Amino acid sequence: MPSPADAATLPPTQATNPSTSVGSPPRHEISLESPRQRLEAKALPLLKHFVAELGSRDEKLVLSDQIARHLNEFIDDHIGDHIGDHTSEAAAVASLRRLLRGCVLLLFAQDDAYIVLRPGVGLQSVVRLHPLSDRLERVSRDEFLQVMDASVQGTEYASQNGLVIDFAPFFREFPRVVEPQAMGSGISILNRHLAGQMYRGNGTFNLSLLEFLRNQKLQGQQILLNDYLTSPEMLRTELASLREELQEVSSEATYSEVAHLMRTRGFEAGWGCDVKTIRETLALLAQVTDSAEPTTFEALLGRMPLIRSVVMVSPHGWFAQDGVLGRPDTGGQVTYVLDQARAFERRINQQFAECGVDATPHVIILTRLLPDADGTTCNLPREKVHGSENSWIVRAPFRDEAGEILPSWISRFKIWPFLEQFAVESKQVVLTELVGRPDLIVGHYSDGNLVAHRLADDLEVTHGACVHALEKSKYLLSDLHWADMESDYHFSLQFTADLIAYNSADFILSSSFREVGGNEDGMGMIESYDTFSMPGLYRVRSGLDPRLARHNIVPPGASEDFFFPNTATSRRIEGVTQSLEERLLGAEPGEACIGELLDPSKPFVFAMARMDRIKNLSGLVDLFGKHPDLRNHANLLLVTSLNRAELSQDAEEIAEVNRAYELIEQHNLAGHFRWAAARLDKTETGEIYRLIADGNGVFAQPAFMETFGLTVIEAMACGTPVVVTCFGGPAEIVIDGESGFVANPNDHVAFGDALNRIVSDRDLWQKFSDGGIERVNDAFTWNRHAEKVMRLANVYEYWNHLDVMNRQALDQYIHTLYHTVYRPRLSTIQGGQ
Numbered sequence: 001m002p003s004p005a006d007a008a009t010l011p012p013t014q015a016t017n018p019s020t021s022v023g024s025p026p027r028h029e030i031s032l033e034s035p036r037q038r039l040e041a042k043a044l045p046l047l048k049h050f051v052a053e054l055g056s057r058d059e060k061l062v063l064s065d066q067i068a069r070h071l072n073e074f075i076d077d078h079i080g081d082h083i084g085d086h087t088s089e090a091a092a093v094a095s096l097r098r099l100l101r102g103c104v105l106l107l108f109a110q111d112d113a114y115i116v117l118r119p120g121v122g123l124q125s126v127v128r129l130h131p132l133s134d135r136l137e138r139v140s141r142d143e144f145l146q147v148m149d150a151s152v153q154g155t156e157y158a159s160q161n162g163l164v165i166d167f168a169p170f171f172r173e174f175p176r177v178v179e180p181q182a183m184g185s186g187i188s189i190l191n192r193h194l195a196g197q198m199y200r201g202n203g204t205f206n207l208s209l210l211e212f213l214r215n216q217k218l219q220g221q222q223i224l225l226n227d228y229l230t231s232p233e234m235l236r237t238e239l240a241s242l243r244e245e246l247q248e249v250s251s252e253a254t255y256s257e258v259a260h261l262m263r264t265r266g267f268e269a270g271w272g273c274d275v276k277t278i279r280e281t282l283a284l285l286a287q288v289t290d291s292a293e294p295t296t297f298e299a300l301l302g303r304m305p306l307i308r309s310v311v312m313v314s315p316h317g318w319f320a321q322d323g324v325l326g327r328p329d330t331g332g333q334v335t336y337v338l339d340q341a342r343a344f345e346r347r348i349n350q351q352f353a354e355c356g357v358d359a360t361p362h363v364i365i366l367t368r369l370l371p372d373a374d375g376t377t378c379n380l381p382r383e384k385v386h387g388s389e390n391s392w393i394v395r396a397p398f399r400d401e402a403g404e405i406l407p408s409w410i411s412r413f414k415i416w417p418f419l420e421q422f423a424v425e426s427k428q429v430v431l432t433e434l435v436g437r438p439d440l441i442v443g444h445y446s447d448g449n450l451v452a453h454r455l456a457d458d459l460e461v462t463h464g465a466c467v468h469a470l471e472k473s474k475y476l477l478s479d480l481h482w483a484d485m486e487s488d489y490h491f492s493l494q495f496t497a498d499l500i501a502y503n504s505a506d507f508i509l510s511s512s513f514r515e516v517g518g519n520e521d522g523m524g525m526i527e528s529y530d531t532f533s534m535p536g537l538y539r540v541r542s543g544l545d546p547r548l549a550r551h552n553i554v555p556p557g558a559s560e561d562f563f564f565p566n567t568a569t570s571r572r573i574e575g576v577t578q579s580l581e582e583r584l585l586g587a588e589p590g591e592a593c594i595g596e597l598l599d600p601s602k603p604f605v606f607a608m609a610r611m612d613r614i615k616n617l618s619g620l621v622d623l624f625g626k627h628p629d630l631r632n633h634a635n636l637l638l639v640t641s642l643n644r645a646e647l648s649q650d651a652e653e654i655a656e657v658n659r660a661y662e663l664i665e666q667h668n669l670a671g672h673f674r675w676a677a678a679r680l681d682k683t684e685t686g687e688i689y690r691l692i693a694d695g696n697g698v699f700a701q702p703a704f705m706e707t708f709g710l711t712v713i714e715a716m717a718c719g720t721p722v723v724v725t726c727f728g729g730p731a732e733i734v735i736d737g738e739s740g741f742v743a744n745p746n747d748h749v750a751f752g753d754a755l756n757r758i759v760s761d762r763d764l765w766q767k768f769s770d771g772g773i774e775r776v777n778d779a780f781t782w783n784r785h786a787e788k789v790m791r792l793a794n795v796y797e798y799w800n801h802l803d804v805m806n807r808q809a810l811d812q813y814i815h816t817l818y819h820t821v822y823r824p825r826l827s828t829i830q831g832g833q
């Protein structure tokens with residue numbers, strides 16, 4: 001199976017050309033120029049030379065990491081020695097490096113080379129270079145997609161027109177992020193744009209605001225404004241009088257003491273629990289009616305108690321609170337969703353208390369019911385979320401065509417045929433559970449968001465979409481060579497579902513830049529859906545644009561109940577500490593562990609992840625085994641849900657377990673490693689990180705690609721220094737050299753050196769331990785996450801209510817794709833096999 005680590009080309013697919021054609025909106029071209037792209041004259045011969053060398057390697061398609069590697073070699077081989085002496089040559093090299101920084105791919109077609117450049121974060125632009133030409137020519141998206149198809153299907157097939165998908169026309173008026181660092185603040189930008197636009201529109205803004213605030217009910221009770229206020233002028237007058245009257249009342253007086261006074265002026269509950277808060281909120285309202293200033297408007301809407309019930313959708317994998325993490329398809333998303341549910345409930349409760357309304361939040365996690373639950377609670381239709389007052393896991397089954405319930409777990413790649421019926425059944429479950437419609441639906445990952453889309457569409461509720469680790473950029477050329485991978489992965493369904501669900505969502509939540517538009521050196525996950533082709537199925541001229549102001553980076557946290565510093569000794573539970581020490585860290589391997597330790601007092605290099613290829617734990621075994629100093633200073637500890645291939649039904653997991661065994665033997669690691677098969681609960685997980693910190697050990701996250709990486713913030717919160725992959729979210733979490741090290745897991749020596757430096761230098765260890773705790777406290781907390789999501793949801797709810805997006809055409813296009821592309825492909829999966 002290809003992974004981002006193997007930079008190899010794959011054989012061409014035999015797919016046929018599409019015969020269907022859904023009306024594609026008007027053609028558009030990219031227009032992305034930047035100074036970085038304007039190649040200085042001197043660099044062109046250098047680029048030509050470089051491209052010619054790459055071309056001579058007989059590979060039609062060269063991908064980003066190969067390009068970066070070959071470029072370094074090329075510069076070392078041909079130029080290296082002269083750079084210092086010749087400034088113009090140095091300038092040309094610098095210019096070439098700038099031009100090719102983050103370059104996505106290079107495709108050779110006849111004499112031409114097509115180069116996908118990244119003129120900025122989240123931006124791509126295609127140029128063509130002919131050996132006899134003295135300039136780079138811009139290439140349209142359509143032409144490029146055809147050339148890509150031709151590389152797989154041959155020119156004749158590729159030149160026959162097929163289905164083209166293009167979402168750009170629907171978002172033409174939608175604001176875009178210009179500065180890369182603003183990429184995480186989509187809704188604020190949208191808010192600024194719309195508020196300004198509406199305010200200019202002759203009082204429309206104030207009228208809409210009045211109607212919106214008069215429309216709000218909470219558990220059947222009118223809140224915010226009542227019908228006494230019939231015009232924006234009246235709102236202003238009564239607001240001014242009320243504010244004056246409240247100046248006469250003590251700030252400590254409660255809402256109920258002034259409720260009557262407020263009601264006579266048209267104001268209901270929801271403005272604050274006491275007069276001090278009510279005055280603040282009314283001051284915001286007065287400012288907003290005066291100027292629609294977007295930040296004040298966002299602050300005002302953020303305070304409103306508009307959301308009481310939330311449905312979160314996460315169907316795949318094993319969703320439960322205990323004994324599931326580490327099973328196939330079951331990892332960070334489960335941790336994330338459970339913590340997010342608790343955080344939402346806390347935040348809504350807090351907001352209700354601050355606003356002075358008497359209501360109870362209700363949060364539902366909608367997932368799949370698994371009758372063959374293998375000792376877990378996945379067979380229970382309803383389960384309360386630990387540590388919550390009114391948050392529930394609610395399960396609905398998957399059914400086959402005959403309506404029979406599917407008993408067992410099936411891979412996330414094969415669940416597509418069951419989701420439509422799951423959504424239908426879930427709708428009833430949700431309506432019964434909540435006794436009405438939810439206020440917000442939050443989908444998770446591809447399948448969760450497809451179901452969330454169906455529900456939100458049906459129930460007319462705001463849909464926030466959390467992305468998580470989508471597959472498209474995890475598997476090399478998963479679009480171009482989809483047909484070869486189809487029987488295992490069914491990417492034709494998944495990528496279509498992603499286009500449908502993420503385009504229809506009202507706002508999109510990501511955890512890192514990597515999940516959206518990437519960084520200067522590499523493409524983002526959403527960005528990978530912008531322009532792509534699945535030869536024989538469709539071409540996507542514009543799928544998901546990472547620069548649209550719909551993307552919001554709101555990182556998650558690590559639960560403070562479990563992930564606290566090892567120095568907080570009074571919070572640690574002695575029994576848990578002892579049992580973990582005996583089972584996992586002693587000289588003799590405990591139950592389900594392998595590997596004796598010659599010297600268990602050495603610090604541990606610790607890793608905990610699923611045995612997926614992309615997590616690269618076998619790479620960690622390899623680099624540890626090859627690093628004599630590191631072996632000398634430390635032991636290796638792996639905690640994974642299993643360490644015996646025969647217990648797995650997952651092909652990828654089996655291969656990875658086998659590979660780890662081969663490497664253990666090859667490097668003769670006996671005496672230096674421990675491999676524990678364990679499904680730790682959250683208390684134990686927190687404690688194992690702390691035990692590693694007690695012994696001055698280090699946590700390693702060597703994945704080939706990680707979109708966020710919850711284990712990284714968990715380890716840091718516990719005071720365990722970390723060495724993390726440079727590919728993806730972990731590199732955004734860790735400030736290299738301050739709160740840990742960021743290293744390239746393909747560079748075994750460098751990664752091993754980073755680990756070794758920490759375990760052999762006590763001062764550095766301490767610096768990273770303190771730095772990690774500080775970093776998590778500053779940037780990764782669930783309270784901040786929930787506060788922000790609720791604010792976004794309120795702001796979006798407002799714009800949604802006004803229908804400023806005029807979504808009708810977009811919705812129709814999405815329905816057409818669902819019925820003419822997505823649904824017909826379901827028949828390619830037989831009975832979930």
Ligand code: UDP
Pocket residue numbers: 325326330331332333335469608609610639640641678679680685708709710711712714
């Ligand atoms: N985890 C666990 N046991 C395992 C592997 C993982 O408890 O054997 C937990 C880990 O503590 C974290 C989550 O699963 O909360 C993994 O999340 P992460 O974001 O690091 O990776 P993912 O599995 O989502 O790719």
Ligand code: LCN
Pocket residue numbers: 331332333336468469511706707708709710729
């Ligand atoms: C999936 C992943 O692979 C991780 O990188 C994330 O941390 C997790 O989901 C939660 O979003």
